[in-house]
Amino acid sequence: MAELWTTYGFPLFIIVGQSLGVLVGLLLFTAYILYADRKIFAAVQMRRGPNVVGPWGLLQSFADLTKFLFKEAIIPSSANKGIFLLAPVITATLALSAWAVIPFDDGWVVADLNVGLLYVLAFSSLGVYGIMMGGWASNSKYSFMGALRCAAQMVSYEVSLGFIVVSVLMTAGSLNLSDIVRAQDTSAGLFGWYWLIHFPAFVIFFISAIAETNRPPFDLPEAESELVAGYATEYSSTPFLLFFLGEFVAINLMAAMVTILFLGGWLPPFDWGPLHAVPGVIWFVLKVCFVFFLFAMVRAYVPRYRYDQLMRLGWKVFLPLSLGWVVVTAGVLVAFDLAP
Amino acid sequence: MIVATIAFYIFAGVAIAAGFMVIAARNPVHSVLFLILAFFNAAGLFVLMGAEFLAMILIIVYVGAVAVLFLFVVMMLDIDFAELREGFLQYMPIGALIGLIVLLELLLVAGTWTLAPEVASLAASPIPPMAEVTNAEAIGQVMYTQYVYFFQAAGMVLLVAMIGAIVLTLRKKPDAQRQSIPDQVARTAETAIEIKKVEPGQGL
Numbered sequence: 001m002a003e004l005w006t007t008y009g010f011p012l013f014i015i016v017g018q019s020l021g022v023l024v025g026l027l028l029f030t031a032y033i034l035y036a037d038r039k040i041f042a043a044v045q046m047r048r049g050p051n052v053v054g055p056w057g058l059l060q061s062f063a064d065l066t067k068f069l070f071k072e073a074i075i076p077s078s079a080n081k082g083i084f085l086l087a088p089v090i091t092a093t094l095a096l097s098a099w100a101v102i103p104f105d106d107g108w109v110v111a112d113l114n115v116g117l118l119y120v121l122a123f124s125s126l127g128v129y130g131i132m133m134g135g136w137a138s139n140s141k142y143s144f145m146g147a148l149r150c151a152a153q154m155v156s157y158e159v160s161l162g163f164i165v166v167s168v169l170m171t172a173g174s175l176n177l178s179d180i181v182r183a184q185d186t187s188a189g190l191f192g193w194y195w196l197i198h199f200p201a202f203v204i205f206f207i208s209a210i211a212e213t214n215r216p217p218f219d220l221p222e223a224e225s226e227l228v229a230g231y232a233t234e235y236s237s238t239p240f241l242l243f244f245l246g247e248f249v250a251i252n253l254m255a256a257m258v259t260i261l262f263l264g265g266w267l268p269p270f271d272w273g274p275l276h277a278v279p280g281v282i283w284f285v286l287k288v289c290f291v292f293f294l295f296a297m298v299r300a301y302v303p304r305y306r307y308d309q310l311m312r313l314g315w316k317v318f319l320p321l322s323l324g325w326v327v328v329t330a331g332v333l334v335a336f337d338l339a340p
Numbered sequence: 341m342i343v344a345t346i347a348f349y350i351f352a353g354v355a356i357a358a359g360f361m362v363i364a365a366r367n368p369v370h371s372v373l374f375l376i377l378a379f380f381n382a383a384g385l386f387v388l389m390g391a392e393f394l395a396m397i398l399i400i401v402y403v404g405a406v407a408v409l410f411l412f413v414v415m416m417l418d419i420d421f422a423e424l425r426e427g428f429l430q431y432m433p434i435g436a437l438i439g440l441i442v443l444l445e446l447l448l449v450a451g452t453w454t455l456a457p458e459v460a461s462l463a464a465s466p467i468p469p470m471a472e473v474t475n476a477e478a479i480g481q482v483m484y485t486q487y488v489y490f491f492q493a494a495g496m497v498l499l500v501a502m503i504g505a506i507v508l509t510l511r512k513k514p515d516a517q518r519q520s521i522p523d524q525v526a527r528t529a530e531t532a533i534e535i536k537k538v539e540p541g542q543g544l
Contacts (some may be wrong), residue, residue, distance in 0.1 A: 008343055083373070118396035125404030129376070136369060136415045146414075151412050155405060162400075164512070174394075175469045175476055308519065 013083045018110045022099055030248050030286075031061035036289075044300035052056040067243035076234050083137035087306045088239040091130025091246035094260065102256050103178040105266045105280035116147060116177040117165055120257060121158075124212060127250055131214075131221060134243065137230035146230025148222035149307065150214060152234035156314035157211040163322035164201045164208070167329040168194060168261050171338030181265030183340070185334050189271045193264035201325050204318050206294070209254035211314065213247065215295060217302040218310060225304075255291040256284075348388055355381035368414045372407065393476040451477045 033060065035050065042049025050057035075081060101116035113119055128151055135147020169175055171194065172183035195202045201335040212219040220228030223259030232243055259265060265287075266280030305313070333339040359376040365371045379402050386395035473481075483491055 006341075080367075080369075083369075103503055113392065115396045115476065118393070122396050122399040122404060125400060128404075128408055129411075132411055132415070133373070147415070148412065155408055158404065175474070212526045340374065 013144065015110065018038035019100070019227060021167075022110055023096065026096070026249065026252070027195050027245075030245065030252060031065070032058075032136070033252060033289075033292055034061045034248060036066075036292070036332065037299075040296040041300050042140060044297070054338050065241070066099055067111065068237060068244075071237040073153075073239060074317045076140070078139045080137040080139065084131050084234075085239060087130045087134030088235065088242035088246070089135060090133065092242040092249070093128060093246075094123050094126050094130065095246040095249040099249075099256075101177055102253070102260070103181060103265060104284050106178070106182075108266075108281060112178060113176065115175045116182070117169060117175045120177070120253070120268065121162060121165060124161075124250065124253065124335075125148065125154070125158050127213075127246070128244070130246060131231045135221075138234035140234050142228045142249040143231050145234070146221040146223075146227050151229060153214070153310060153314075154212055155220065156311060157208045157318070160314065160318035160322040161208045161212060163319075164198075164205045165261070166320075167198060167201055167326045170326075170329055170333060170339070171198070177260050177265075182258055184264045185272050189267075190264075190269040193267070195262040198262065198323065198325075202258075204322055206258060207263065208292075208314075208318060209258060210295060210298060211310070213251045213254050215251060216299040217304050218302065220307055222311060223304060236241060243267055251295060252288065254290070255288045258291045259284060263291070281321055344388060348385070350380045350382040351388065355385070368417065369411070372411045375410070375460050376403055376407050379407065391475055393474070393479060 038060070039049040039057075050060035053059045053063045056130045075084060098120050100110045101113050101119050103112075105321055129148045133141040135145075135150070138144070168180065173182040174180060174183070184193045214221050220230075221227075224230075227233070232240060235243060266284045268275035268280075270279060270282055355378050358374045358381065361374040362371045365374060379398060381397045383395040383403075386392070386398060439514065
């Protein structure tokens with residue numbers, strides 16, 4: 001029995017503790033990211049944004065959380081009840097579970113998988129199920145249209161995301177996210193990170209990440225001017241909260257992926273003593289916030305795409321470009337014998 | 341090892357139950373969702389065997405792409421279940437025949453392995469120890485050397501299928517209004533608007 005405890009019990013205890021730590025940190029971070037998103041959007045439109053609950057409105061997200069929790073959950077009478085309630089749970093769970101492999105600092109990772117990159121790709125591509133199930137189970141035209149759009153959109157942009165990931169992993173020589181960050185650790189600091197040598201891929205990844213998470217200007221699945229609220233039309237209360245949470249956690253995940261793949265994860269921007277003294281997790285969070293700031297600015301400035309333009313961009317522009325980038329990367333790596 | 345064994349039986353049990361529900365569920369959308377559950381559990385079994393690369397590829401390709409399109413189509417179909425049940429007896433002999441053939445072939449494979457254990461090693465290539473190379477590298481090492489022709493052949497089959505699908509669906513609709521970005525960019529003020537001088541009280 002004692003052996004069972006040391007082999008399984010204790011590690012299990014540690015893993016549960018780590019997961020809870022990541023979960024709590026992530027949810028708090030998401031609450032403030034939501035606040036930041038609204039504040040940035042307001043600043044662009046010269047409004048004040050949330051400023052009533054708490055000092056400078058800092059507790060706004062928690063007020064919203066309480067509001068969502070205590071509202072009545074309405075289930076449409078002709079909805080497919082089981083799937084209707086399962087869909088938001090799936091969205092939130094999948095979005096949260098992808099964080100298991102994200103390294104916040106050297107060695108600060110819940111599961112140091114050898115295939116961490118594929119794991120993240122797999123879980124972000126599964127996010128479509130929550131939306132499709134929710135849209136179908138609502139038994140409403142708007143929801144269903146939103147679900148169909150979402151499915152087509154996410155499948156399209158995954159392809160270019162996948163190809164860019166391939167070119168990054170060829171340069172780093174590993175599918176392990178920590179190893180990818182370590183491969184960017186050169187004396188050039190900021191300029192040794194992959195955003196510079198993979199610049200076109202960085203731009204395509206950034207735009208595809210916005211499309212993959214259904215953020216404006218690619219928020220066609222919930223385009224409120226056409227589809228009421230898209231797949232979320234029939235949702236209220238806690239189920240809606242879960243959808244909302246899943247969406248924002250997925251956005252944070254994409255910001256973290258941009259940070260890890262292109263912005264050097266936990267590495268300091270310059271190879272200079274005092275900067276190394278700052279804990280890596282601080283650099284990581286700062287970079288994620290920076291990427292999110294860019295996402296928020298794109299949302300504030302760019303008008304919504306038309307659906308055929310979205311598909312054209314995905315298949316006719318990004319797919320050939322990212323595929324070409326894979327070929328170029330592989331060619332350079334082989335020609336100059338740089339492959340790790 | 342006890343935990344691995346328990347995990348194996350859970351994954352295997354759920355996979356079989358989900359596989360059964362795929363054909364037993366009344367609603368086709370539920371069937372597809374059970375199919376996805378079965379894929380997931382198969383991926384779990386791969387992880388237990390130490391083939392995490394295959395597990396992730398299974399999820400990305402089958403669950404993340406193929407099953408999404410499946411669900412996409414099934415959701416849009418309006419299926420009359422009573423009609424579907426009617427044909428059941430009619431198609432049963434063919435279905436049973438196919439099932440029987442697959443079962444026999446599986447028995448043949450497994451039976452050969454049991455009768456002549458050396459057969460399994462004929463097609464196998466040496467597997468490098470897991471501590472030295474990750475299994476993505478191990479697959480890459482044999483796939484692009486020993487099995488390169490099969491790999492290319494599989495690529496050709498997929499290419500032909502893809503071109504076939506495009507040819508079948510590509511139709512030029514003469515009356516469809518399409519956006520032509522070069523045309524839009526090439527427009528100037530002179531070609532786009534025409535200024536007319538309208539006399540008061542005359543109209544155009």
